[in-house]
Amino acid sequence: VPVAAAASDASAMRANGARADDPEVPQALLVADGWCRQGDQLWCRGGGWLLRARLADPDETLPAVAVADLLLEALHGGVESSNRPDGRRPPWELMQSRIFLAQSLAREVRRMEEAVQSGLSQMADGFLLVNHLGVVMLANRRAADFFAARDEAALQGTSALAQLELLGADEHSWREDLVAALSRTASPQRNAVGRDGTDLRVQFSPVDDAASGSALVVNLADVTRLREAERRRAELVSFLSHDLRSPLVSLLALSALAGETGRLEELPALFERARGYTARSLHMVDQFLLLLRAENDATVRDEEVDLVSVALNAFDAAWADASARGIELVQAPVDEDVWxxxxxxxxxxxxxxxxSNAIKYSDDGGRVELAVTCSGGQRPMARVSVSDDGPGIAAEDLPRLFNRFERLEEGRKRAGGMGLGLAFVKSVVDRHGGTVEVDSTPGQGTTFSVSLPRIDAPDIE
Structure with a gap:
């Protein structure tokens, strides 16, 4: 209807297709040209005419903008070019064609948006597109994981600064990074930790925004494996420079001393010490190679294993060390086959x-017990537990037990080694699809329990 008619007579809109319960004409459009949206109603004013359209899909924001712009163009161009006086209907055929064009454009925009989102969802890195006001305009699924958001849509429209401040990071200002990138004075890079515990490398890159002239992309790269590789490289350097080098230096010193001594009766003692250092070096190299095999070797065998027999073999191998210190080895009876x-x-x-660890950390005359048990359920498990009555482990030390080269203070005092044994245990158990648990009370002893998926006993002909 003409604007004048809409302003003077509300029934004019109803006479041209509006319902009695439709919202009233927005007052702002009675004053100036433009458009506004009320729910599923789209109002446009231009060329002296006021048009109301109902959106087929009220949840779509971008198509509504495109439709409104084209309707305004139709109202201005179509009506004014026809030079029709007030009160006469505009050329609806022309406007209908423009509406069809708007619908086609909306569908194309939706397809493009879906293609962009599909591409972003396949990215290994997290992605944020931030406008000149610091508001997240676009995000992908990976970024939502890093920020512990429900999905990527939950990030859109939020403050980029508020999201970044949720990440664990060294002391610095995320605000300064955002300002520097938006002002194009720098492209900052920072290390951070995602809310899911992932190690991140965060990079800010300014981009051109046709609307505001400035925007930025925040890229969040998962560098967890890289950090782990760096940590392991540092551990290896430490192993080579200290743990392995130390006994070799001692061997050289003993060799020099043996060559200088003039007393033959001292040589056997020197040779015995040299033998000990050599055995220690060989043991450390063996432990390290075993760990590497457990972590990296693709040729780990997959065969049926009688767990009870394996446990008894390990128990028998420790008998000599236990007897030398008067430690009692006790095996709980097993009433069934465990494979x-x-x-x-x-x-x-x-x-x-x-x-071996249980024996090392037990007092002379102590007790070490081995038990093999089974559990049923949807996933039957076999469980081997090794218990000692040694000093126990403090609760704050338990999370570090299975780290490479980790040796607790008590362990340094009571036993040698370089902290690879339990890392090896954890790696092997993980590769077999099992779990390893520790139950310890300071002053009362420790129990290590290994659980592995159980299978039915094989048919033996």
């Missing part, structure tokens, strides 16, 4: 390490 799939040699090494 698993895996590498029997590696599993036996795991139990050797656990039993």
């Amino acid at each position: 698993i799939r895996g590498d029997a040699e590696l599993v036996e090494r795991v139990l050797n390490n656990l039993i």
